[in-house]
Amino acid sequence: MKTFLLRRLIILLPLLVLISFTAFVIIELPPGSYLDTYISNLRQQGHDVSRAQIESLERRYGLDKPFHIRYFTWFSNFLRGDMGYSMTQNKPVNMVVRERIGFSIMIAIVTILFEFIVAVPIGIYSSIKKHSFADHSLTFLGFLGLSIPNFMLALILMYVFYSFFGMNVTGLVSRDLLGEPWNLTKILDALSNIWVVVIVVGTAGTAGLIRVLRGQMLDELNKEYIQAARSKGLSEMMVVLKHALKVAINPLISTIGWLLPRIISGSVIASIVLGIPALGPAMLNSLLEQDMYLAGSILFIQAIMVVIGTIISDVLLAMIDPRIRYD
Amino acid sequence: MDNNTIDDQKSKLLEVKNLKTYFYHEEGIVRAADDISFDVDRGETLGVVGESGCGKSVTSLSLIQLVPQPHGEIVGGEILYYKESGLPPVDVAKLGSHSKEMRNIRGNEIAMIFQEPMTSLNPVYTVGDQIVESILLHQNVRKKQARAKAIEMLNLVGIGSPEQRVDEYPHSLSGGMRQRVMIAMALSCNPNLLIADEPTTALDVTIESQILELMNDLQGKFNMSIIFITHDLDVIGKMADRVIVMYTGKIVEKAKTDDIFYNNKHPYTRGLLNSIPKIGANKRLIPIEGSVPDLKHLPEGCYFVSRCPEAMEICINEEPPEYQIEDSQTAKCWLYEKEKEELM
Numbered sequence: 001m002k003t004f005l006l007r008r009l010i011i012l013l014p015l016l017v018l019i020s021f022t023a024f025v026i027i028e029l030p031p032g033s034y035l036d037t038y039i040s041n042l043r044q045q046g047h048d049v050s051r052a053q054i055e056s057l058e059r060r061y062g063l064d065k066p067f068h069i070r071y072f073t074w075f076s077n078f079l080r081g082d083m084g085y086s087m088t089q090n091k092p093v094n095m096v097v098r099e100r101i102g103f104s105i106m107i108a109i110v111t112i113l114f115e116f117i118v119a120v121p122i123g124i125y126s127s128i129k130k131h132s133f134a135d136h137s138l139t140f141l142g143f144l145g146l147s148i149p150n151f152m153l154a155l156i157l158m159y160v161f162y163s164f165f166g167m168n169v170t171g172l173v174s175r176d177l178l179g180e181p182w183n184l185t186k187i188l189d190a191l192s193n194i195w196v197v198v199i200v201v202g203t204a205g206t207a208g209l210i211r212v213l214r215g216q217m218l219d220e221l222n223k224e225y226i227q228a229a230r231s232k233g234l235s236e237m238m239v240v241l242k243h244a245l246k247v248a249i250n251p252l253i254s255t256i257g258w259l260l261p262r263i264i265s266g267s268v269i270a271s272i273v274l275g276i277p278a279l280g281p282a283m284l285n286s287l288l289e290q291d292m293y294l295a296g297s298i299l300f301i302q303a304i305m306v307v308i309g310t311i312i313s314d315v316l317l318a319m320i321d322p323r324i325r326y327d
Numbered sequence: 328m329d330n331n332t333i334d335d336q337k338s339k340l341l342e343v344k345n346l347k348t349y350f351y352h353e354e355g356i357v358r359a360a361d362d363i364s365f366d367v368d369r370g371e372t373l374g375v376v377g378e379s380g381c382g383k384s385v386t387s388l389s390l391i392q393l394v395p396q397p398h399g400e401i402v403g404g405e406i407l408y409y410k411e412s413g414l415p416p417v418d419v420a421k422l423g424s425h426s427k428e429m430r431n432i433r434g435n436e437i438a439m440i441f442q443e444p445m446t447s448l449n450p451v452y453t454v455g456d457q458i459v460e461s462i463l464l465h466q467n468v469r470k471k472q473a474r475a476k477a478i479e480m481l482n483l484v485g486i487g488s489p490e491q492r493v494d495e496y497p498h499s500l501s502g503g504m505r506q507r508v509m510i511a512m513a514l515s516c517n518p519n520l521l522i523a524d525e526p527t528t529a530l531d532v533t534i535e536s537q538i539l540e541l542m543n544d545l546q547g548k549f550n551m552s553i554i555f556i557t558h559d560l561d562v563i564g565k566m567a568d569r570v571i572v573m574y575t576g577k578i579v580e581k582a583k584t585d586d587i588f589y590n591n592k593h594p595y596t597r598g599l600l601n602s603i604p605k606i607g608a609n610k611r612l613i614p615i616e617g618s619v620p621d622l623k624h625l626p627e628g629c630y631f632v633s634r635c636p637e638a639m640e641i642c643i644n645e646e647p648p649e650y651q652i653e654d655s656q657t658a659k660c661w662l663y664e665k666e667k668e669e670l671m
Contacts, residue, residue, distance in 0.1 A: 224443050233432070
């Protein structure tokens with residue numbers, strides 16, 4: 001296991017370089033740059049923009065240098081912990097990320113926990129009561145959950161809670177705590193409001209996990225080792241949880257890898273609708289406005305999450321399933 | 328041998344009376360075990376033969392209340408289990424599938440081994456863990472003792488270097504080894520009865536004969552009874568003291584093993600024997616004509632009538648009763664009505 005981890009970490013380095021380069025290229029692909037939009041906006045408003053002004057702006061953002069130099073400067077600064085300057089937000093990318101990443105990580109972790117805590121028992125229940133009324137109802141709800149778009153669910157929840165209970169479910173942190181630095185009160189406050197986002201972002205994922213687990217459980221429950229476990233005199237509970245679930249949970253564990261980044265990009269629209277200052281909305285904005293350093297940095301952070309998530313799920317899989325060996 | 332031990336050996340362990348296990352499907356009822364009665368004596372091996380789908384497995388699963396859910400159900404009859412001779416029996420058919428009494432019998436007093444050694448062990452636990460699980464479930468011992476017992480059992484079933492094997496996962500063992508592990512697991516609680524559901528069907532012949540030998544050997548050591556289910560008559564010849572022959576959920580013939588081979592009474596038993604090849608015999612194989620009728624739509628009379636070379640008028644309309652031919656032999660066939668009349 002140690003050698004496996006070590007090897008993975010070594011492969012990680014060139015992989016991340018490659019990803020960062022790809023991210024940067026993709027952001028550079030659309031014609032024009034942030035400055036073009038900025039200058040034309042100024043001109044439309046009747047400002048006169050001189051050649052010298054443009055050049056100073058270009059120099060300030062490093063846009064006067066060729067592509068590879070810009071990439072190199074950005075990446076080497078990134079490694080030193082400086083992600084560049086956000087042109088739309090007029091502050092360092094570091095600051096933007098720092099303000100927002102807390103929300104994103106919190107939403108991601110709570111959503112993953114929510115998905116597993118809800119999906120695993122329902123998946124097990126559906127599989128042992130297959131084709132019962134409860135199973136069919138849960139299947140129906142699951143497909144509903146899978147097919148309702150995020151933002152739609154967010155709007156419905158907002159409407160329902162506002163019109164029936166007079167509750168405003170937008171935002172994550174109470175207004176009076178907004179400017180405060182992150183501390184325990186603020187985290188607890190956020191956690192008490194987080195359920196709306198979690199439901200919105202996690203419903204589809206939960207429904208998917210339930211389907212996967214139900215199918216896996218049904219496969220396993222039909223195998224002979226289950227009958228053998230029963231014939232030993234184990235209780236049905238032990239047969240299901242200790243024997244079937246441990247084999248059936250396998251594909252769920254391997255989803256953790258892509259669950260992390262999916263939650264960040266999946267929560268973009270939900271966050272916009274619910275007015276939550278997470279990384280998602282900032283990423284969408286930066287892409288629309290060609291705020292290249294911000295967009296590149298967020299993409300890169302997401303990529304790092306995929307890689308970390310994959311390593312976590314690989315390690316978990318190896319711990320759970322002895323048939324999987326990496327060395 | 329004094330009288331006492333003879334009595335002991337002849338004493339009943341299991342008495343199945345009119346067992347009915349049915350499956351309720353939308354398209355109809357399948358009577359997988361229909362009015363089945365048989366006994367198992369202490370220390371004997373009872374062979375159960377028949378084609379696939381004749382109800383052998385369902386009958387054996389009924390004995391430990393593990394009829395496949397949700398469609399299957401024991402709908403009638405008694406399964407009397409004599410834990411100790413002299414004491415009143417337990418009727419297993421009345422116990423709930425999940426009840427504590429049933430679970431105490433399962434694995435502990437009646438153990439089972441299965442057809443597919445490749446899939447009958449859980450792939451994510453070591454073989455040791457799986458044997459230890461059984462031991463801890465039924466015996467009041469510590470984990471360490473249970474592990475020692477597991478190693479002892481592995482040694483007993485002929486697995487080399489059991490101290491290492493105990494920590495291995497099933498996927499690193501061959502099919503024959505896994506079946507040995509299954510046997511070790513089944514015998515770890517010293518059961519009174521071992522149900523072996525086609526335990527060697529999935530193995531190749533050399534391994535098969537090793538496993539059969541091992542089972543015969545261990546039967547003596549553990550002084551247990553075996554119900555040996557198979558469709559292979561050769562295997563029955565090697566293993567069984569008595570045999571029941573099943574066809575479409577019914578027992579058609581019950582006899583001592585020798586009688587099954589040399590003095591069989593039911594046309595179906597004869598048909599089965601005629602369809603096995605013998606080395607050196609220059610005879611054409613005679614298969615049984617036709618095929619097994621649809622279990623959901625069984626004919627009115629004898630279920631074998633459409634395939635029977637000796638079918639008579641009465642067979643079409645009326646189901647034959649079970650005739651006692653000798654002390655230890657019965658046949659469910661109208662042929663013996665005639666004989667009875669001739670005798671009179």
